[in-house]
Amino acid sequence: MGVTKSDKFTEEQNRLASIAKALGHPARIAIIQQLKEKDACNCGDFVKEIGLAQPTISQHLKELRNVGIIKGTVEGTSVCYCISHDTWKECRELFAEWFNVDLGCSCC
Amino acid sequence: MGVTKSDKFTEEQNRLASIAKALGHPARIAIIQQLKEKDACNCGDFVKEIGLAQPTISQHLKELRNVGIIKGTVEGTSVCYCISHDTWKECRELFAEWFNVDLGCSCC
DNA sequence: AACGTACATTGCAATATTGCGATGATTTTA
DNA sequence: TAAAATCATCGCAATATTGCAATGTACGTT
Numbered sequence: 001m002g003v004t005k006s007d008k009f010t011e012e013q014n015r016l017a018s019i020a021k022a023l024g025h026p027a028r029i030a031i032i033q034q035l036k037e038k039d040a041c042n043c044g045d046f047v048k049e050i051g052l053a054q055p056t057i058s059q060h061l062k063e064l065r066n067v068g069i070i071k072g073t074v075e076g077t078s079v080c081y082c083i084s085h086d087t088w089k090e091c092r093e094l095f096a097e098w099f100n101v102d103l104g105c106s107c108c
Numbered sequence: 109m110g111v112t113k114s115d116k117f118t119e120e121q122n123r124l125a126s127i128a129k130a131l132g133h134p135a136r137i138a139i140i141q142q143l144k145e146k147d148a149c150n151c152g153d154f155v156k157e158i159g160l161a162q163p164t165i166s167q168h169l170k171e172l173r174n175v176g177i178i179k180g181t182v183e184g185t186s187v188c189y190c191i192s193h194d195t196w197k198e199c200r201e202l203f204a205e206w207f208n209v210d211l212g213c214s215c216c
Numbered sequence: 217a218a219c220g221t222a223c224a225t226t227g228c229a230a231t232a233t234t235g236c237g238a239t240g241a242t243t244t245t246a
Numbered sequence: 247t248a249a250a251a252t253c254a255t256c257g258c259a260a261t262a263t264t265g266c267a268a269t270g271t272a273c274g275t276t
Contacts, residue, residue, distance in 0.1 A: 002234045002261025008159055009134035013141070017134040024129030025264085026117035033121070043223055051116055056265050058224060077222045077273045092207035099200035110231030110264045133234085151253055164235050166254060185243045185252045 016098065019091055022067040027052060027060050035070065035083050042078040124206065127199055130175040135160060135168050143178065143191050150186040 006014050023029060030050050034041055046057045061081060064070045068087040072079045114122050131137060138158050142149055154165045169189060172178045176195040180187045 001236085001259060002232090004133065004135075004234065004262095005160070006134055009138055013134040013137045017132055017137050020128045020137075021132030024125055024132040025112060026114055026121040026125040027112075027264095029121045029125050029128075030117055044221095052113065052264095053266050054223075055225080055267080059264080062224085072223095074223095074272085077220090079223060088207070095203045095207060099196070099203060110229085110262090112232095112264065135234095152251095160234095161236050162253075163237080163255080167234080170254085180253095182242085182253095185245095185250090187253060 016094055019067055019069070019094065022063055022069060025060065027057070028064055031057075031060060031064065032069065032083065035081065040080050040082045042075075042080055044078070046081075124202055127175055127177070127202065130171055130177060133168065135165070136172055139165075139168060139172065140177065140191065143189065148188050148190045150183075150188055152186070154189075 009017075023032075027050055031046055034046060034049055038045070043054065043058055043061065046061070047054050050057065052060075061070065061072070065072065068084055069091065070081050071084045072081045074080075117125075131140075135158055139154055142154060142157055146153075151162065151166055151169065154169070155162050158165065160168075169178065169180070173180065176192055177199065178189050179192045180189045182188075
């Protein structure tokens with residue numbers, strides 16, 4: 001019924017899934033890519049670069065904020081967005097551990 | 109309108125996003141985790157372990173197959189699922205490259 | 217105070233996702 | 247060949263996501 005049964009899974013599984021979910025849209029990938037190249041950007045920068053409407057970008061920024069990957073600081077009339085180093089480190093370690101497994105599959 | 113404008117993004121951005129999206133559900137995380145531990149499983153194994161209905165598991169398996177992370181081989185009346193080593197390597201490298209960046213953010 | 221700028225929020229329409237019962241397809245077994 | 251086992255697909259309901267126009271909010275400028 002369109003609702004994920006997250007109580008069936010461990011916290012780690014849910015955390016990993018929600019981070020992956022946040023990265024699961026090209027606009028959000030593009031936002032982070034721009035942040036990696038430019039250090040800090042405000043909402044208008046993303047709108048210009050990505051070419052989606054301002055409310056749409058704002059919503060994508062909100063989702064990235066919700067999982068903690070980015071954070072925004074109000075600076076006068078604009079908001080400076082940048083990557084959260086702590087969460088970034090958490091993600092890097094989570095995914096590295098996740099993928100860095102010696103797969104011993106012998107069935108195919 | 110509920111439809112992702114993927115033509116606005118690069119192929120790499122779309123690829124990374126679709127892999128992340130496939131990982132963006134705890135049931136699919138649990139499926140892969142089980143595959144990492146047990147080498148090979150059939151659909152019934154996942155149903156038993158995860159506790160979702162068989163059609164639901166089957167659909168999650170399909171999505172993982174669509175991005176190439178897993179592959180299934182028919183073995184008699186059952187289907188042997190295992191991780192695709194090629195795509196696994198691709199994912200590992202994509203994410204490692206993606207996260208392994210020296211962030212020089214100085215704004216916050 | 218009035219206006220402009222920058223961003224968030226609201227409300228809406230279109231589409232996608234999640235989950236499952238019922239049913240279909242395929243292979244093995246009796 | 248009939249029955250059983252295993253999985254995929256269909257069809258549906260509930261909910262989530264995507265995108266945007268309109269509007270709200272907060273700060274700076276004149």
